[in-house]
Amino acid sequence: MTALTLFEKIWRAHEVVPETADTPAVLYIDLHLVHEVTSPQAFAVLRERAIPVRRPERTLATLDHSTPTDPQQVFGGVPIRLEAAARQVAELERNAAEFSIELLGLSDARRGIVHVIGPELGATQPGMTIVCGDSHTSTHGAFGTLAFGIGTTEVGHVLATQCLLQRKPKTLAVEIDGRLASGVSAKDLVLAVIGEIGVAGGAGHVIEYHGAAIRALSMDERMTVCNMSIEAGARAGMIAPDETTFEYLRDRPRAPKGSEWERAVGNWLKLPSDAGATFDRTVTLDASRIEPMITYGTNPGMVAPISGRIPERGDEAFDKALRYMGFAPGEALAGKPVNVVFIGSCTNSRLSDLRTAAGLLRGRRIARGVRMLVVPGSQQVKRAAEAEGLHEVFAAAGAEWRESGCSMCIGMNGDTAAAGQYVVSTSNRNFEGRQGQGTRTLLAGPATAAAAAITGRLTDPRELMTEGEARWP
Amino acid sequence: MNPVRQVRSRTVVLPATDVDTDQIIPARFLTTTSRDGLGRALFADWRFDANGRPRPEFALNRPEAGGCEILVAGRNFGCGSSREHAPWALCDFGIRAVISTSIADIFSSNALKNGLLPVRVDAATHTWLLANPGVEIEIDLESRTLTLPDGKRVPFPIEPFARHCLLNGVDQLGYLLSQRPAIDAFEEHRAR
Numbered sequence: 106m107t108a109l110t111l112f113e114k115i116w117r118a119h120e121v122v123p124e125t126a127d128t129p130a131v132l133y134i135d136l137h138l139v140h141e142v143t144s145p146q147a148f149a150v151l152r153e154r155a156i157p158v159r160r161p162e163r164t165l166a167t168l169d170h171s172t173p174t175d176p177q178q179v180f181g182g183v184p185i186r187l188e189a190a191a192r193q194v195a196e197l198e199r200n201a202a203e204f205s206i207e208l209l210g211l212s213d214a215r216r217g218i219v220h221v222i223g224p225e226l227g228a229t230q231p232g233m234t235i236v237c238g239d240s241h242t243s244t245h246g247a248f249g250t251l252a253f254g255i256g257t258t259e260v261g262h263v264l265a266t267q268c269l270l271q272r273k274p275k276t277l278a279v280e281i282d283g284r285l286a287s288g289v290s291a292k293d294l295v296l297a298v299i300g301e302i303g304v305a306g307g308a309g310h311v312i313e314y315h316g317a318a319i320r321a322l323s324m325d326e327r328m329t330v331c332n333m334s335i336e337a338g339a340r341a342g343m344i345a346p347d348e349t350t351f352e353y354l355r356d357r358p359r360a361p362k363g364s365e366w367e368r369a370v371g372n373w374l375k376l377p378s379d380a381g382a383t384f385d386r387t388v389t390l391d392a393s394r395i396e397p398m399i400t401y402g403t404n405p406g407m408v409a410p411i412s413g414r415i416p417e418r419g420d421e422a423f424d425k426a427l428r429y430m431g432f433a434p435g436e437a438l439a440g441k442p443v444n445v446v447f448i449g450s451c452t453n454s455r456l457s458d459l460r461t462a463a464g465l466l467r468g469r470r471i472a473r474g475v476r477m478l479v480v481p482g483s484q485q486v487k488r489a490a491e492a493e494g495l496h497e498v499f500a501a502a503g504a505e506w507r508e509s510g511c512s513m514c515i516g517m518n519g520d521t522a523a524a525g526q527y528v529v530s531t532s533n534r535n536f537e538g539r540q541g542q543g544t545r546t547l548l549a550g551p552a553t554a555a556a557a558a559i560t561g562r563l564t565d566p567r568e569l570m571t572e573g574e575a576r577w578p
Numbered sequence: 579m580n581p582v583r584q585v586r587s588r589t590v591v592l593p594a595t596d597v598d599t600d601q602i603i604p605a606r607f608l609t610t611t612s613r614d615g616l617g618r619a620l621f622a623d624w625r626f627d628a629n630g631r632p633r634p635e636f637a638l639n640r641p642e643a644g645g646c647e648i649l650v651a652g653r654n655f656g657c658g659s660s661r662e663h664a665p666w667a668l669c670d671f672g673i674r675a676v677i678s679t680s681i682a683d684i685f686s687s688n689a690l691k692n693g694l695l696p697v698r699v700d701a702a703t704h705t706w707l708l709a710n711p712g713v714e715i716e717i718d719l720e721s722r723t724l725t726l727p728d729g730k731r732v733p734f735p736i737e738p739f740a741r742h743c744l745l746n747g748v749d750q751l752g753y754l755l756s757q758r759p760a761i762d763a764f765e766e767h768r769a770r
Contacts, residue, residue, distance in 0.1 A: 121764040128739050131757050133764055143661065145611035171609055189609030196611050240660040240684060241712040256662035256688035257613075258750075266754045268761055272737060274683075278617070304596055305680060338657060340683055422595045422652075469745050515605045516664060524628065536600040536658060536672075538623050541589075 108379035115251040117145035119234045129270040135233040137263045138219045139166040140195040140364040143238030148200040158204040160267045166208040169218045171517040200468045217483020217509040220244035227357025231346035231373040243334040247327035249346035256289040274340045277310035278384040281318040283393040288567040292328035292550030295333040296398040296408045304406040307339025318392035324353040325457040332452045336405040343541035345377035379433035400535045400548040402426035444478040444526040446558040450514035454482030463495040465555040466502040472561025477504035480512040516540045529557040581747040582693045585674045587647035591711035598658035603667040617670030647674040650707045656685025665689040679704045690740040703732045
């Protein structure tokens, strides 16, 4: 029998109609996640053409992108300040009701960033196909799913037919051998991968990450890695399910229970790529050589170790990026001043990320003049963090503690920085103006972000860690 | 959808590489619930300064860019966010084709569903087009060729089904809905 990759196994199991030279495959979608920003126009098409949602039970909606993180606006003490956001929230509430879709609404205790709540609820399960009108849907690949972002027209296709027309992508194996050094995070790992293969390095491909360093990662860390696959241009990122995956999912509200759980695990164990399965391309990295990373430019591929320097020269895009960032070629990164620190987003807003940041901030204060925003990935993460007293650590350090949402990662809800400000952010994109017009984003992991908040400058977080803290996570 | 067969126009050139969809349409314009009227937000932070005044040096603001329907862009155009607002904004502005050496996957897929042609050409043709803004060229979808001013024809690849849909004005949702018997059978088979 042919040796198959994880990707090929999932693809084949979801082919309603295989692709031909003339027509793409009709691919079945197990779980469709919906949010307020990329869905209104899709529902409008269904309404216009009087088409129902084919599988409401395979559709889960939440509010995250344009929603406020201010408690009063979330829980109704005051109205949502941004009128357009209020309109999108109302529109999704109306659409969910009309099309019988479950919506984890603004005040729902399970609401959160769409890519945080899917796994948290156990809705994300190995072997599934998962889509959402959001490019960071690749996050769910951490569970051994084929998960990718789609446009709004395709959101309509899935609502109407539970299927998508897709050409089979190529496969790229990213093999990470060795072990991450202490004080080096999954975010540093994936930034190093993007630095290596470039922002278009994964174009047309689905990445499967494997190797000893990947197997050693927790689910939170695997999600961080798969989340950033799109920043390498890849269609999706995947990691084969294993005991770490099953331990995470066991007893989650939507995970199978009892004998169904046993049967599911039996099926999931068949998913990993077969020995001898071939990939279209393979890239190998040594984890032990990776250091805490930070971006210096205007795409995630413009990245360097924080202890290092900005390259001496590059192409026109490099020159343009440095002009935007106000940096010069060859400058040292450590020591550069910072105005704002953001801990949050579908990349790094889970409990372990907040623990890491709080670990550095405990007993310390953020530097004078620095603004720090900590936005948990979901209401459940928020409650879990509060049960451990992390919110008090953040408050005592001088940081703002908010309700969950995408917040300053995309800056649609009013959580933005000012033009010219340097923002060290645990999010996924450092594009021009991403966190507000004229803002300058530097992407990093939670420890590096917290260290920058404490010193007010770019700082290697290992300098602030004791021997115990530097052991990861 | 209206059929798309040919685009004949002068080009407007944006040589920047890795142009992400946050530049094509910044996130603050995504708070709309409609797909219309987004042309005003196209490249908003590159076209306008902080006071909303047009930046005269930006390619799309130059008088000769008026009426151009073909955008020639640097490699990896449309990377980043999956927002379909990016092709909506380009279409609303009047752009009907984007030419580059590489165009990001999700953007390409979204563009094709809105009658916007993603045209990938070889490096030599691309370099020539970048160096010669404003030339009149023709993109022919039927023959999958781009014709340069000197009459030279350059082939480009395009997904056959998307091409068929564009040429014949076929609606992809309609096609998917026609697959209902196969989808029913797939669901029944899985439930067993």
